[in-house]
Amino acid sequence: MLDRAKRLQPKLVMYRRHIHANPELGFQEFKTSQYVSDQLTALGVEHQRGVAKTGIVAVLGNGNGPTIGLRADMDALPLTENNDTSYKSQTPGVMHACGHDAHTAILLGVAELLAKEEINGTIKLLFQPSEEGGADDRSGGKLMVEEGALDDVEMVWGLHVGSGETSGIVAVADGPVTAAADSFVGSVMGVGGHGAFPHRSLDPIWLASQVLPAIYGIIPRRVDPTKKAVITVGTIHAGTANNIIPMKVDMTGTIRSFEEDVRAQLHAGLEQAFSIAKAMGGDYVLEHPYGYPATVNDKDAVRHIRSAAEDLLGKDHVVEAHPMMAGEDFAYMARKSRGGFIALGAAIGDKPRPHHHPDFDIDESVLHIGAAVMAETVRRYLGK
Amino acid sequence: MLDRAKRLQPKLVMYRRHIHANPELGFQEFKTSQYVSDQLTALGVEHQRGVAKTGIVAVLGNGNGPTIGLRADMDALPLTENNDTSYKSQTPGVMHACGHDAHTAILLGVAELLAKEEINGTIKLLFQPSEEGGADDRSGGKLMVEEGALDDVEMVWGLHVGSGETSGIVAVADGPVTAAADSFVGSVMGVGGHGAFPHRSLDPIWLASQVLPAIYGIIPRRVDPTKKAVITVGTIHAGTANNIIPMKVDMTGTIRSFEEDVRAQLHAGLEQAFSIAKAMGGDYVLEHPYGYPATVNDKDAVRHIRSAAEDLLGKDHVVEAHPMMAGEDFAYMARKSRGGFIALGAAIGDKPRPHHHPDFDIDESVLHIGAAVMAETVRRYLGK
Amino acid sequence: MLDRAKRLQPKLVMYRRHIHANPELGFQEFKTSQYVSDQLTALGVEHQRGVAKTGIVAVLGNGNGPTIGLRADMDALPLTENNDTSYKSQTPGVMHACGHDAHTAILLGVAELLAKEEINGTIKLLFQPSEEGGADDRSGGKLMVEEGALDDVEMVWGLHVGSGETSGIVAVADGPVTAAADSFVGSVMGVGGHGAFPHRSLDPIWLASQVLPAIYGIIPRRVDPTKKAVITVGTIHAGTANNIIPMKVDMTGTIRSFEEDVRAQLHAGLEQAFSIAKAMGGDYVLEHPYGYPATVNDKDAVRHIRSAAEDLLGKDHVVEAHPMMAGEDFAYMARKSRGGFIALGAAIGDKPRPHHHPDFDIDESVLHIGAAVMAETVRRYLGK
Amino acid sequence: MLDRAKRLQPKLVMYRRHIHANPELGFQEFKTSQYVSDQLTALGVEHQRGVAKTGIVAVLGNGNGPTIGLRADMDALPLTENNDTSYKSQTPGVMHACGHDAHTAILLGVAELLAKEEINGTIKLLFQPSEEGGADDRSGGKLMVEEGALDDVEMVWGLHVGSGETSGIVAVADGPVTAAADSFVGSVMGVGGHGAFPHRSLDPIWLASQVLPAIYGIIPRRVDPTKKAVITVGTIHAGTANNIIPMKVDMTGTIRSFEEDVRAQLHAGLEQAFSIAKAMGGDYVLEHPYGYPATVNDKDAVRHIRSAAEDLLGKDHVVEAHPMMAGEDFAYMARKSRGGFIALGAAIGDKPRPHHHPDFDIDESVLHIGAAVMAETVRRYLGK
Secondary structure: HHHHHHHHHHHHHHHHHHHHHHHOOOOOOOHHHHHHHHHHOOOOOOOEEOOOOOOOOOOEEOOOEEEEEEEEEEOOEOOOOOOOOOOOOOOOOOEEEOOOOHHHHHHEEEEEEEEHHOOOOEEEEEEEEOOOOOOOHOHHHHHHHHHHEEEOOOOOEEEEEEEEOOOOOEOOEEEEEEOOOEEEEEEHHHOOOEEEOOOHHHHHHHHHHHHHHHHHHHHHHHHOOOOOOOEEEEEEEEEEOOOEEEOOOEEEEEEOOOOOOHHHHHHHHHHHHHHHHOOOOOEEEEEOOOOOOOOOOOOEHHHHHHHHHHHHHOOOHHEEOOEEEOOOOOHHHHHOOOEEEEEEEOOOOOOOOOOOOOOOOOOOOHOOOOOHHHHHHHHHHHOE | OHHHHHHHHHHHHHHHHHHHHHOOOOOOHHHHHEEEEEEEOOOOOOOEEEEOOEEEEEEEOOOOOOOOEEEEEEOOOOOOOOOOOOOOOOOOOOOOOOHHHHHHHHHHHHHHHHOOOOOEEEEEEEOOOOOOOOEHHHOHHHHHHOOOOOOOOEEEEEEEEEEOOOOEEOOHHHHEOEEEEEEEEEEEEEEOOOOOHHHOOHHHHHHHHHHHHHHHHHHHHHOOOOEEEEEEEEEEEEEOOOOOOOEEEEEEEEEOOOOOHHHHHHHHHHHHHHHEEEEOOOEEEEEOOOOOEEEEOOOOHHHHHHHHHHHHHHHEEEEEEEOEOOOOOOHHHHOOOEEEEEEEEEOOOOOOOOOOOOOOOOOHHHHHHHHHHHHHHHHHHHHH | OOHHHHHHHHHHHHHHHHHHHHHOOOOOOHHHHHHHHHHHHHOOOOOEEEEEOOOEEEEOOOOOOOEEEEEEEOOEOOOOOOOOOOOOOOOOOOOOOOOOHHHHHHHHHHHHHOOOOOOOOHHHEEOOOOOOOOHHOOHHHHHOOOOOOOOOHHHHHHEEEEEEOOOOOEEEEOOOEOOEEEEEEEEEEEEOOOOOHHOEEEEEHHHHHHHHHHHHHHHHHHHHOOOOEEEEEEEEEEEOOOEHHHHHHHHEEEEEOOOOOHHHHHHHHHHHHHHHHHHOOOOOEEOOOOOOOOOOHHHHHHHHHHHHHHHOHHHHEEEEOOOOOOOOOHHHHHHEEEEEEEEEEEEOOOOOOOOOOOOOOOHHHHHHHHHHHHHHHHHHHHHH | HHHHHHHHHHHHHHHHHHHHHHOOOOOHHHHEEEEEEHHHHHHHHEEEEEEEEOOEEEEEEEOOOOOOEEEEEEEEEOOOOOOOOOOOOOOOEEEOOHHHHHHHHHHHHHHHHHHHHOOOEEEEEEEEEOOOOEEHHHHHHHHHOOOOOOOOEEEEEEEEEEOOOOOOOEEEEEEOEEOOOEEEEEEEOEEOOOOOOHHHOOHHHHHHHHHHHHHHHHHHOOOEEEEEEEEEEEEEOOOOOEEEEEEEEEEEEEEOOOHHHHHHHHHHHHHHHHHHHHOOOOEEEEEOOOOEEEEEOOOOHHHHHHHHHHHHHHHHHHHEEOOEEEOOOOOHHHHEEEEEEEEEOOOOOOOOOOOOOOOOOOOOOHHHHHHHHHHHHHHHHHHH
């Protein structure tokens, strides 16, 4: 399988570079979707367009067996690329800075690897839009689930390249691997006025100075220290002049967790922290909607990845993944069906190329490895 | 009058040294009271004992005119004297460290200066116990008022020596001169537990860490910056072991102000600050009783002091007093009648001898000045 | 004098309304300056233009005696007027929202009242630009002093209308009446990064949450509680996205005081508060230049105002002014010469019309009172 | 093996009850040690007394093979027992409130189970004093290591009963199972003085109010959120009177972690938090010595426990242990040799009987299970 995949490598690079050069934001993957469709047609793979707006579901297999899924996300980020390569983004302000171009190329590779095989069962290739949406109403993965694309799928796998992990190494783990990622938008409200007469106002910056430490105290004082959690206040904005007390302080932030009880504690703690403004005579508004849930890997799904990857790459190329506080909307699929999320190292050289950064890039030589591991994983599962 | 007073100076020193060597705490001025009574008897001054427990009210004048008052406090402090003088405290743990010995000696001097004069009206010499009580139910001044000693008094004067002010200088001011001095006792309550499992407790030290800045914020953010105010947290106590989260944090403090609206703001702000513990899921108890009110000098009372002092000592020996955040229970008398509080400088040498300190001492040479100013002030008032 | 002034009232209203309808910002008082010059010329009053850029100095008197000054400020504020009057601002975004239009009209009234009088001495009428500049390098008053306009002036008076004070009441006080008004601009700097990985960043919003309470603690814990002081943080800005830890937090604020030692304490305390960011491993930059100093009234200058106002208006129309934390660049003149600042109540109806607010307006009927009090004050001074 | 152990159950109960009724504090286990020695002698087991002061090392086996260890701790806690049982503590103020009585009884049971067996190798039974010491210089486990008792031991097992875990369930896990437990003692120092004159002091309670949130911020802002950590401030004490600003605030606390880099971060962060007092013009002293390290289980050691327990009790009686922030000085032995720490559920009824609590008690029926699992684990290891 690895050899067959290796022969596809030039084609996968071509796919990836084409997509990389033509990035599109979430739910606007029109050209990307067309491109994927064209390639699938060329491979003779039956597929349905317009799933979750700009997504595609392709189907392989003879139907005599279980239905499983393989997912790739297709959207780019609102960044201007800083790299100077032949395939750099042609669209200023939009860039594949998280590797979704690679994921799509890899899944096209899987399509080619498995298109001609006799498969007992059904493999759905889920080309998903808008993974970077952040909020659940902006999630292509969630929308695919809601539209029923996963209804008959008993197990689903996804893959993510990592620009900071050793190239060619596969990392997997049972249980939670990416965090629930919620956000909040809040305001602490006082009474504005002249900076020289604080007693005639109720200074909301002062109120906020009491709310912030209460927020920071939630994790070290209220949450089980053996559990993973983050609350970050990412923005704080108030005021227009040095000598005017503003009416309110606006804040936004992110809330990360793995367990639902911890998640609930963080949300309750945040509400309590903002309520201090009220206890001090002011007021507050606070919205903290749930975003992507945690991605929780299924033991069986992981076992099949590990088995496939160890046989293809050798045991020393497969390591235990460490859960991380980042979010990922594959979580919705892994909740609907049972799921397995694969991390594939793709670091390139010594220069840091962090995800979501204008310098992001990956080692393309891993593309065929990703395709081989995904293809072999499902082959083994369906062959069970 | 100053000459006559000067001739009394050796006697006043004797009085002061005797009282200094035999200090007694508030409402326990048994020997002091006896001593004062003995001197008044020797001077042929009619007086009543047992007023406000250990106090004395002496009476001068022919009764053909208004009744006015002159007040001296007699109690000492729970300190062990650090000075090595011939007249140092003979009672370990008790010391005249605020000059009440001098006040009593001066008022005895006034008695002698005025005893033989033809006075149209009535002068009450109020030898008051327990000024240092702090709380209003420990105040000898308040008790004298409650027992009716001031009922017929239309104006009352008191005097305080100052160990930090230039010797022989009289300072007076209209309006507020000493602060309202209230106290509070509060506890912030959480849930105790093992220090390694904070999530099973509600850490009250964490809650207190939110209450404290809210307390400190009251004055700079809620109170008119042109008004004078203090809230000090004087004690904080919680916990018995480094790895046990305690059940509660105990705090006490003092609240100082001049105006009643500011006083009310401070008390309300304190309540609000503690209520943060409740907003965070804990609880609190808080008592913040009113203590001594502010001493507010009457314009007329001050005018008579100033006139008497300027004529006796010269204009350059009479200055404008600066209000201070210290408390003084003469305030109750000045509220009942109209009052005038006189500050008399009595600094001795370069070494700091702060009030309420084991090193406290005063320049005794001012004793006759105090007596002369008090006597002349009332003479002028009654001669009006 | 009051009768003569009353006869000028319609003219003063005309002046004021013309200036009100044509507001100009600081150092851009081109039309205002021209208008003032035209009126002075019409009155036959000699004057020099171009002082402190757009200011005017007019001169009255025979020169046989001391030189004194009377000052009015001419600039407007960057606000859009909310009132619907016949004389409302014709310039969107610019408005006389602090009464400088009235001050200028009043000083033109003084010119007319005194123009024909035999005056022993010299009266300089100082029509000053840019009072609202805030920083000392934006102060028209300071620039007039620097250009020497006050060099030969032994005493100077200014007047300010108050939209919140009872119409027709004059308030004066010895000593400090407006505060030193300084500003600060600072940033607390950490290390930016992904909100899900706080340990890879140094969160500057967290650092700021430690700096803010330290700022609020300066006044209640470090400054003499009998002194007046304010530090207000007016703006705080940081961050662009809920899940990104920003690199820094920007803050600005205002620092108000009366005494130079308190001013120095506030500035030092602010530096110390920001230094907490450094103690925690981050960094900070902070500028806190001195702005307008406190306006400190001269006793003699005040005595002449009081005498003139009491005789013109009656004793019950002259009250003791309360110092306020607002700033005023008349302070520079009162430092150069001896100064007296007059507050003239001009409240109109029940609706609050706060200074620096789009609803601001005054009771125009006080214009001639202001002119009469100013004219009579200097007449008495020069007649001494 | 389980059957043989079950037959010993009455004897184990007797052992446990005798020890329970006669509790002794750390390094004072004189009677306990004598009792253990007597039982070992009765069983014909060779042993050495006086190891680590009051400890005992007994030896089993023929010496033809590896040397391994089994450890039990023997000390009690300074608590007065609240239970009313026939075997309750006879010593007021001292109580076996953590189950060390059970551990000792179980290890005596192991001695009997293995005393007659042919063992290829050497088994050291380590009866350890003073586990509850807390600081490393009070640790009996550390002292045993230092005295060389573990020098020739290649693997060591310990067992702990849990009054909150289901009776009869064995829990084990690879890697860290108990936390590194360090402590700190610190003071924040200002300048004391009268509560009415805060500006003449430097209020250390104010300084502490800035240090506390900085401490609470270390974990949520500086430490990897996927790592486990606790800092608890357990005590805070300052001041003697409501109106006196004290000189200093004393604090103590506990610091828990698993990884050495996290531990170092916590200690550095604490130092930084206290340094805020210095940045604000005050000072601090802080000691934060390392206490017990984390107990890190060896994979092989755990595999042998799991294999033995699953075979003896059934798979459903063996669960994955969850690491906890509690400390345990078995850590020193597990660092010296390779170690395996076994948790044995022993909950009794519904009433909570928390460790280190006067109500603590366990279900004695698990004693023979503990002995069987320990004995079988080492038999399998030596039989490998």
